[in-house]
Amino acid sequence: MEWEELYKKKLVSPDEAILNINSQSRIVVAHACAEPKILVDALVKNKEHFENSEIVHMVAMGKAEYVNSDMKKHFTHNALFAGASTRKAVQDGRADFTTCYFHEVPKLFKEGYLKVDVALIQTSLPDEHGNCSMGISIDYIKSASENAKLIIAQVNKHMPRTMGDSFIHVSDIDYIVEHSEPLIELCPPKIGDIEKAIGKNCASLVEDGSTLQLGIGAIPDAALLFLKDKKNLGIHSEMISDGVLDLVKSGVINNKAKNFHTGKMIVTFVMGTKALYDYVDNNPLVEFHPVDYVNNPIIIANNDKMISINSCVQIDLTGQICSESIGYNQISGVGGQVDFVRGATMSRGGKSIIAIPSTAAKGKISRIVSVLDEGAIVTTSRNDVDYIVTEYGIARLKGKTLKERGRVLIGISHPDFRDELINIWEERYRCKF
Numbered sequence: 485m486e487w488e489e490l491y492k493k494k495l496v497s498p499d500e501a502i503l504n505i506n507s508q509s510r511i512v513v514a515h516a517c518a519e520p521k522i523l524v525d526a527l528v529k530n531k532e533h534f535e536n537s538e539i540v541h542m543v544a545m546g547k548a549e550y551v552n553s554d555m556k557k558h559f560t561h562n563a564l565f566a567g568a569s570t571r572k573a574v575q576d577g578r579a580d581f582t583t584c585y586f587h588e589v590p591k592l593f594k595e596g597y598l599k600v601d602v603a604l605i606q607t608s609l610p611d612e613h614g615n616c617s618m619g620i621s622i623d624y625i626k627s628a629s630e631n632a633k634l635i636i637a638q639v640n641k642h643m644p645r646t647m648g649d650s651f652i653h654v655s656d657i658d659y660i661v662e663h664s665e666p667l668i669e670l671c672p673p674k675i676g677d678i679e680k681a682i683g684k685n686c687a688s689l690v691e692d693g694s695t696l697q698l699g700i701g702a703i704p705d706a707a708l709l710f711l712k713d714k715k716n717l718g719i720h721s722e723m724i725s726d727g728v729l730d731l732v733k734s735g736v737i738n739n740k741a742k743n744f745h746t747g748k749m750i751v752t753f754v755m756g757t758k759a760l761y762d763y764v765d766n767n768p769l770v771e772f773h774p775v776d777y778v779n780n781p782i783i784i785a786n787n788d789k790m791i792s793i794n795s796c797v798q799i800d801l802t803g804q805i806c807s808e809s810i811g812y813n814q815i816s817g818v819g820g821q822v823d824f825v826r827g828a829t830m831s832r833g834g835k836s837i838i839a840i841p842s843t844a845a846k847g848k849i850s851r852i853v854s855v856l857d858e859g860a861i862v863t864t865s866r867n868d869v870d871y872i873v874t875e876y877g878i879a880r881l882k883g884k885t886l887k888e889r890g891r892v893l894i895g896i897s898h899p900d901f902r903d904e905l906i907n908i909w910e911e912r913y914r915c916k917f
């Protein structure tokens with residue numbers, strides 16, 4: 485049968501598609517801004533059909549109504565990351581959390597740690613061969629689809645046709661819901677003076693010809709502001725947002741110095757505005773690959789001069805990094821932080837950077853602390869960290885003793901907290917600072 489005919493046969497309404505799911509299924513939802521909103525809405529609307537279905541999702545950018553108290557009988561939520569809309573549910577115990585390096589998430593599906601019954605995906609319109617692109621998030625959803633018993637797709641003309649390993653053929657989809665609507669967007673963050681100072685310090689570590697991984701938020705975007713005079717930068721990153729577009733347009737990011745995937749940006753998902761989504765549409769210069777490839781530390785390390793820039797919540801004086809909880813409260817997840825810290829560390833000429841404002845809570849709390857808060861999770865081990873950057877400077881931890889680590893970290897802490905940290909350091913090591 486021709487794919488066009490198959491496509492027509494598979495067309496159903498959102499309710500029809502969702503009512504084909506067995507009641508007690510594990511349902512994996514496409515990630516971040518690629519969430520198929522019409523399907524998730526239909527899931528919630530048809531809640532009476534479900535009893536104890538498990539919804540697996542990572543950064544949930546939609547409404548995530550399935551975590552509401554009145555959904556308890558129908559859905560449980562297994563979060564791979566506690567994002568804004570699911571954080572409270574995880575903290576209150578209404579949802580549970582699976583801790584896992586991002587690059588290993590596909591393995592959970594492939595090897596049956598998390599058996600996938602249903603994948604809810606969102607795709608572009610099919611091309612002339614019947615291939616639909618899963619668009620702006622390939623990460624774990626490619627693997628979830630390949631291992632699912634049932635695949636339901638929202639086909640949306642606004643979903644970019646992204647290049648790389650991003651395609652699924654119409655014949656592999658079970659039910660198709662045609663529904664075009666603008667994708668979820670993420671507005672560029674506000675960049676203040678502190679972020680600018682941190683960004684400038686980060687940029688000073690970036691040599692011409694480096695390949696970058698940038699986390700999400702104001703600090704990575706601020707670092708990009710200070711890279712305008714660099715040459716031949718490349719991108720091999722879990723994700724990118726709008727911040728890179730200016731440097732791409734000006735030719736600073738041209739990927740020419742990359743020693744593989746030369747000339748191309750490599751990502752596993754993107755989050756941003758329509759301008760970014762338009763840029764990646766049909767653009768062979770940006771390749772999307774599954775996260776077990778993009779975030780695999782060995783693959784990352786094959787890039788010479790690999791620079792990773794990520795952030796954290798707290799760092800203790802020995803270098804232990806907490807990036808995902810405030811005390812016992814899970815606020816995010818490991819994501820790709822450790823994947824890229826390790827990949828950059830193994831890269832020839834690579835540097836891993838953890839960049840933070842020196843304080844939190846409007847200056848009331850130091851992020852550089854003598855010990856992590858009770859319950860705080862060590863996201864990145866002190867054996868893995870290297871460069872720590874604040875608005876007060878750069879501390880390099882690799883090869884340093886515990887005393888030296890304390891000294892350099894106190895040196896980049898906020899002046900209001902230095903005396904207190906020095907006292908604790910002197911008491912602990914029984915010597916003068």
Ligand code: COA
Pocket residue numbers: 698699700701702722723794795796797798807808810815816817818819820821844845846849850851
């Ligand atoms: N004590 C108490 N509260 C703290 C704190 C601390 N030490 N550090 C941060 N906070 C609070 C902030 O005040 C802020 O509160 P608010 O939302 O009420 O303003 C909140 O925690 C978030 O902190 P902030 O640093 O502003 O968040 P961010 O958006 O810059 O994200 C991380 C920082 C660490 C949470 C985020 O980078 C993350 O989740 N990292 C792990 C995953 C990762 O690195 N992935 C890499 C590739 S994308």
